[in-house]
Amino acid sequence: MLRVTDVRKVFGTAHDTYIALDNVSLDIADGEFLCLLGPSGCGKSTLLNILAGFEPPTSGSVTADGAPVTGAGRDRVMCFQDAGSALFPWLTVEENVRFGLRVRKIPKAGWDSIIDKYLRMVDLDRHRRKFPAQLSGGMRQRLQIARMLAVEPQVLLMDEPFAALDALTRRHMHAVLLEIWQRTGKTIVFVTHDIAEAISLADRIGMMSVGPRSVITKMIDVDMPRPRDLTNPRVAQLFNEIEALLAPDLARAE
Numbered sequence: 592m593l594r595v596t597d598v599r600k601v602f603g604t605a606h607d608t609y610i611a612l613d614n615v616s617l618d619i620a621d622g623e624f625l626c627l628l629g630p631s632g633c634g635k636s637t638l639l640n641i642l643a644g645f646e647p648p649t650s651g652s653v654t655a656d657g658a659p660v661t662g663a664g665r666d667r668v669m670c671f672q673d674a675g676s677a678l679f680p681w682l683t684v685e686e687n688v689r690f691g692l693r694v695r696k697i698p699k700a701g702w703d704s705i706i707d708k709y710l711r712m713v714d715l716d717r718h719r720r721k722f723p724a725q726l727s728g729g730m731r732q733r734l735q736i737a738r739m740l741a742v743e744p745q746v747l748l749m750d751e752p753f754a755a756l757d758a759l760t761r762r763h764m765h766a767v768l769l770e771i772w773q774r775t776g777k778t779i780v781f782v783t784h785d786i787a788e789a790i791s792l793a794d795r796i797g798m799m800s801v802g803p804r805s806v807i808t809k810m811i812d813v814d815m816p817r818p819r820d821l822t823n824p825r826v827a828q829l830f831n832e833i834e835a836l837l838a839p840d841l842a843r844a845e
């Protein structure tokens with residue numbers, strides 16, 4: 592389980608500070624699919640980077656299974672929006688996955704079978720000798736997911752991973768990710784500013800307010816079976832509820 596307790600994040604110098612996060616507390620259960628939803632600039636990436644151990648909080652704490660998170664760990668991996676810059680353009684599909692295994696010091700004997708398994712899981716095994724530039728946006732994002740899964744982390748941290756994809760590809764990626772999540776039982780923390788995306792994916796949605804001093808204003812349970820039918824009246828109801836929560840914040844931000 593991931594536990595965030597009273598996390599504050601202040602950027603800047605003594606004379607020019609920006610309080611990005613103010614006392615954020617949050618429990619994320621093992622195997623949960625949590626979406627963090629909020630407008631651009633509210634501190635979603637900041638919170639995710641703190642969960643990843645890429646950045647320390649200014650105060651407060653983060654623990655994973657009771658142990659303090661003090662740096663990046665093999666149990667938590669990050670997937671970025673821009674697969675193009677996260678992947679190595681000079682390495683093939685399979686070499687990109689292999690690179691991740693080498694960095695994480697996974698024993699060499701297992702590499703081939705691990706690479707096979709995860710490239711098959713994201714349906715890229717037929718493209719293993721291609722370079723990232725020869726792949727579509729959705730395929731590049733599937734490669735990033737395979738590279739992430741290959742080190743067999745417990746927690747996937749995903750920062751707007753599908754925001755740059757066209758709507759149809761995004762829908763497809765939702766189905767791919769949900770299938771992997773159901774099959775592997777990973778914990779997923781997924782950042783988005785897209786209300787429909789959060790409703791499609793999440794068990795719970797953590798609503799974040801605009802900064803400065805952003806907090807989690809509300810946790811919303813998405814009590815619907817998957818795959819979710821977006822024409823279901825319950826979806827429209829949730830959508831309206833979330834939009835109403837965001838509206839005053841957006842007006843204030845402007």
Ligand SMILES: Nc1ncnc2c1ncn2[C@@H]1O[C@H](COP(=O)(O)OP(=O)(O)O)[C@@H](O)[C@H]1O
Nearest residue numbers: 602603609611630631632633634635636637638
């Ligand atoms: N390294 C940094 N130095 C100064 N300010 C930062 C830094 N990183 C983020 N911020 C500020 O913190 C706020 C939250 O940023 P971010 O977490 O990237 O928001 P989001 O991911 O929700 O769009 C923004 O106002 C941003 O300008």
Ligand SMILES: [Mg+2]
Nearest residue numbers: 635636637750
């Ligand atoms: Mg961000």
